[in-house]
Amino acid sequence: MTPGMTLAPPPFDLERARRETPGCEEVLHFNNAGAALMPQPVLDATVGHLQLEARIGGYEAYDHARAAVERVYGATATLLGCAADEIAVVENATRAWDMAFYAVPLGPGDRVLTAVAEYASNYIAYLQVARRTGARIEAIPNDETGQLSVDALRRMADERVKLIAITHVPTNGGLVNPAAAVGRVARELGALYLLDACQSVGQMPLDVGALGCDMLSATGRKYLRGPRGTGLLYVRRGVLERLEPPFLDLHAAVWTAADRYEIRRDARRFENWEANVAGKVGLGVAIDYALGWGLDAIQARVRALADALRLRLAALPGVTVRDLGRERCGIVSFTVEGQTPEAIRERLARDRINVTVSSPRGTRLDMEARGLAGVVRASVHYYNSEAEVERFCAAVEASTARRPGEP
Numbered sequence: 365m366t367p368g369m370t371l372a373p374p375p376f377d378l379e380r381a382r383r384e385t386p387g388c389e390e391v392l393h394f395n396n397a398g399a400a401l402m403p404q405p406v407l408d409a410t411v412g413h414l415q416l417e418a419r420i421g422g423y424e425a426y427d428h429a430r431a432a433v434e435r436v437y438g439a440t441a442t443l444l445g446c447a448a449d450e451i452a453v454v455e456n457a458t459r460a461w462d463m464a465f466y467a468v469p470l471g472p473g474d475r476v477l478t479a480v481a482e483y484a485s486n487y488i489a490y491l492q493v494a495r496r497t498g499a500r501i502e503a504i505p506n507d508e509t510g511q512l513s514v515d516a517l518r519r520m521a522d523e524r525v526k527l528i529a530i531t532h533v534p535t536n537g538g539l540v541n542p543a544a545a546v547g548r549v550a551r552e553l554g555a556l557y558l559l560d561a562c563q564s565v566g567q568m569p570l571d572v573g574a575l576g577c578d579m580l581s582a583t584g585r586k587y588l589r590g591p592r593g594t595g596l597l598y599v600r601r602g603v604l605e606r607l608e609p610p611f612l613d614l615h616a617a618v619w620t621a622a623d624r625y626e627i628r629r630d631a632r633r634f635e636n637w638e639a640n641v642a643g644k645v646g647l648g649v650a651i652d653y654a655l656g657w658g659l660d661a662i663q664a665r666v667r668a669l670a671d672a673l674r675l676r677l678a679a680l681p682g683v684t685v686r687d688l689g690r691e692r693c694g695i696v697s698f699t700v701e702g703q704t705p706e707a708i709r710e711r712l713a714r715d716r717i718n719v720t721v722s723s724p725r726g727t728r729l730d731m732e733a734r735g736l737a738g739v740v741r742a743s744v745h746y747y748n749s750e751a752e753v754e755r756f757c758a759a760v761e762a763s764t765a766r767r768p769g770e771p
């Protein structure tokens with residue numbers, strides 16, 4: 365190769381991605397931030413395990429599937445750049461996040477810094493813990509682009525900050541918060557850093573070392589394309605033993621004497637015994653499937669499609685794209701003048717087009733600050749096509765042409 369020349373990335377094999385996604389035949393799915401369409405190998409592995417359970421018994425099926433269950437830990441470690449014993453697999457991202465958050469020791473006067481676009485379930489937990497402990501919850505203001513301001517964070521930082529807990533990609537839009545820059549501040553400060561990566565995992569490369577986080581939570585069903593009812597928690601080895609899980613059972617701890625127990629030393633201290641084994645097997649396959657495509661290639665494809673969608677939507681009369689921030693991802697949020705987001709979603713659903721509506725219930729601080737009662741959330745994945753972007757925009761345009769109140 366001539367010095368200075370770079371190789372162009374290989375073209376994305378869209379035909380294969382769609383062929384391996386049976387749902388592509390059924391729907392135009394722009395609800396990947398809700399739950400993405402599972403690829404065939406994930407479906408086969410999950411259903412296959414359920415069938416085995418039905419045939420030979422659940423415990424016995426587990427004995428057969430041990431290697432496949434263990435794979436989810438190894439695959440996640442590769443995905444996030446950590447060790448397998450720093451991973452817990454739980455029911456969903458909320459439970460993963462809760463197990464980490466409620467383990468952080470907080471007392472009166474301690475400060476927890478969070479983001480404006482924080483997810484409701486996290487914020488409700490902050491309010492509960494603030495009420496119980498006397499800790500203070502403070503939202504780090506956004507900068508002029510609408511992303512978390514790292515300068516504001518630096519100004520707020522002092523020795524009373526015990527935890528920085530932010531959402532990487534909020535539930536209601538394409539914003540990507542500067543998570544690695546936040547991690548650098550957390551390290552300088554010596555505060556714990558919990559990152560809600562529920563919506564970013566699977567659509568962009570994530571490396572916990574580069575992010576500088578101590579804990580990270582994620583879900584299986586969104587951009588990872590895994591089965592529902594699966595979630596992941598990373599806890600850095602250096603902080604594991606300082607964090608006592610809020611709940612313990614005979615899997616998280618061993619009952620060593622009538623009056624004693626010992627908590628596991630690995631991240632599985634945050635799990636509990638009974639689990640959706642088929643979900644774990646399927647999630648392992650989903651993560652390997654994502655790794656097979658490559659997270660850089662996935663991110664490039666998702667970004668290109670989302671950028672095209674934003675551009676096309678912004679050109680439609682009456683449509684306002686609502687995504688904030690310097691860096692944007694596969695989630696595209698918008699409003700249509702004179703139409704409620706719910707009416708748009710229902711009209712699109714009649715054309716077998718899937719989107720969701722985000723309301724202030726999910727991200728109250730952010731939606732209230734922007735005076736938004738709701739947005740339509742269209743979230744693309746790499747298996748979506750340029751033709752789908754065109755069809756989607758034509759359907760939105762047809763909706764905008766309707767008078768308010770017209771079905």
Ligand SMILES: Cc1ncc(COP(=O)(O)O)c(C=O)c1O
Binds near residue numbers: 457458485533583584
């Ligand atoms: C930013 C964010 N965090 C957490 C969650 C919760 O994830 P789960 O439903 O897997 O608990 C969501 C779900 O939409 C989310 O958008």
